[in-house]
Amino acid sequence: MTLRQKIVQLEVELRRERHEGDLKEKYRLARVMEHKVSEHASWSGCFYVRILQTALAAVGAPKNLVEVITGFAETGEALVSLLDKIIFVGSPSVGRMIMRKAVDTLIPVTLELGGKDAFVVCEDVDVAHVAQVAVRAALQSSVQNCAGTKRFYVHKDIYA
Incomplete structure (x- = not known):
């Protein structure tokens, strides 16, 4: 628990x-x-x-x-x-x-x-909002969080 x-x-x-x-x-x-x-x-x-x-x-x-x-x-x-x-x-x-x-x-x-959690960014997102959430997910708790995001998968249309 x-x-x-x-x-x-x-x-x-x-x-x-x-x-x-x-x-x-x-x-x-x-x-x-x-x-x-x-x-x-x-x-x-x-x-x-x-x-x-x-x-x-x-x-x-x-x-x-x-x-x-x-x-x-x-x-x-x-x-x-x-x-x-x-x-x-x-x-x-x-x-x-x-x-x-x-x-x-x-x-x-x-x-x-040692969590290696992924963050998936689809093509139909509000990029400004998702960017804020992504930074928080990666850096929360001074990166002392096992559920913190370590990998990002970004749709090719957003990444470009």
Whole structure:
């Protein structure tokens, strides 16, 4: 389950719990999610986590439910042995390292590695609009997004 899916699931559960009036026990049992951001995009990673924290606070979640961790590779390596579950989005080489470390403690791991997503531009598009979307798709999250566009296929009539 991706972080986004977990957040959506948590939001649904929190809303249901709020209506049932038993949030305190739910919070007591809630696990903190640690979000280790890339050392190459620490500012944007911290900004993203603040957005998550604000959204969770809006539904009554505890303030420290999602925590951000910054640091280099050593920080990530240390986290692998401390967490109960790891969800990693990034390069295949780091994914392999995480998998090797997680084997020792049998930590469940979900990996999304090295996406090579395509962007197809057909002949009947609004070029100005598609150009803006294409740039955003390629450069979003400082290119730290596994779903970011890596390949563009442009119709020959547009390309010319």
